[in-house]
Amino acid sequence: MMKSAGHTLIASLTPIHSVILKNHGRLFPNLIYGNHTKSRKLHCYHQKCQFHKENIMVASRYPPPRFSVAPMMEFTDNHYRTLARLLSKHAWLYTEMIAAETIVHQKGNLDQFLAFSPEQHPIVLQIGGSDLDNIAKATQLANSYGYDEINFNCGCPSPKVAGKGCFGVRLMLDPKFVADAMSVISANTNVPVSVKCRIGVDNHDSYNELCDFIYKVSSQSPTKHFIIHSRKALLNGISPKENRSIPPLKYEYYYALVRDFPDLQFTINGGINTIDEVNAALREGAHGVMVGRAAYSNSWNLLGHVDSAIYGEPPSSLTRRQVLEKYQVYGDSVLGLYGPRPNVREVIKPLLGFFHSEPGNGAWKRKVDAAFMECTLQTIKSFFEKTLGAIPDSVMDSPITQVPIVFSDVFADAKNLLPPPYTVREEEEELLYG
Ligand SMILES: Cc1cc2nc3c(=O)[nH]c(=O)nc-3n(C[C@H](O)[C@H](O)[C@H](O)COP(=O)(O)O)c2cc1C
Secondary structure, eight states: OHHHHHHHHHHTOOHHHHHHHHHHHHHOGGGSOSOOOHHHHHHHHHHHHHHHHHHHHHHHTSOSSEEEEOOOTTTSSHHHHHHHHHHOSSOEEEEEEEEHHHHHHTGGGTHHHHOOOGGGOSEEEEEEOSOHHHHHHHHHHHGGGOOSEEEEEEOOOOIIIIIITOOGGGGGGOHHHHHHHHHHHHHTOSSOEEEEEOSOBTTBOOHHHHHHHHHHHHHHSSOOEEEEESSOBOOSSOOTTGGGTSSOOOHHHHHHHHHHOTTSEEEEESSOOSHHHHHHHHHTTOSEEEEOHHHHHTHHHHHTTIIIIITOOOOOOOBHHHHHHHHHHHHHHHTTTBTTBSOHHHHHGGGGGTTTTSTTHHHHHHHHHHHHHOTTOOOHHHHHHHHGGGSOHHHHTOBOOOOOOOOOOHHHHHHTTOOOOOOOOHHHHHHHHO
């Protein structure tokens, strides 16, 4: 039964797909976890084909277009994702990056790193790493948590990650390793896999070099979805924060990828701050849009519009008061779940941008600071009682206002700057087919 399902699928595959599937069986038999005999391996190989079929089904469970909230270390934790889900039913939520090593070494303590509530679907786990064995084990360990996709980090420029750790954006210089890692991840999970990367590193920043990376990774592994943070990373001399603002955004590279790789899915990321800009990117042909900082620092105005402005749902009547009531129930239920953590400060952190630009925001922030100084603060309920008086009822009880549509042409401009089309160089083809 399994065999014929695999065979049917193989019959419909292109030569490139066949190479990928052969590579799975040939290159990574030891990295498919479980106690496999020879016939078990064969079963796994065919099961792998089945996995791909399931992947397609899993992917179609959620309707396009796809709006997502970016992975942000120390920010997109369970608390933030709970708040984000109260504001948007449809946004895809990414975890913070978790190193494969952390998952493997914290094996007895995994809930703290990987558990999430069922409401958070669709949710993507982002992992990072440079050791195939640990990447395989981490993927396997994450399976029981039921993430909807596994994403591999090839974009982080932090010295701890891209320097000492030799992963993150540094991996863009080693597409062969990324393809191997993606094959290993895919071989150990039954959900889709994706890569998040930059458009280049240091002086490896031409459009052709970016295409070589995409071509090698997508043709030598099952990766069909790439999230493109549309600026390069500079590895020497600037901080991770500066690496998110100093290198210029080049959306023209993103749209050129959409043009040159019609069989792949690309999500655009970087510097997109409003719902109008999200829609403008989609209008110009983006397959998906990912927003990071704006979705955190201005969550109400950004995420509150996602379901209606992007997914076509009726305008929401939800108020901030209703969201906070639900968030309080969540917050008080998780305080101290893991000994001293999470504490009140950690649970409140995602709310710090909740009243962005609203009357009372400044006074509320001062009350928040004062409340954090008190040692007696024990519950989210008491925290709200102490601070929310600073916010007028009109702000607490208004639904999300419909913003006037402002047409942004930033992406149309990018399409006027497209680089010449990519053509696969002969040496790349030889590498693949020998
Ligand atoms: C505080 C912070 C932490 C981040 N951590 C991660 C991370 O763990 N993994 C990752 O791929 N990108 C990470 N990023 C980058 C974001 O995912 C995103 O690519 C970047 O912020 C650009 O998008 P934006 O302009 O919409 O914020 C982080 C960004 C910030 C601001």
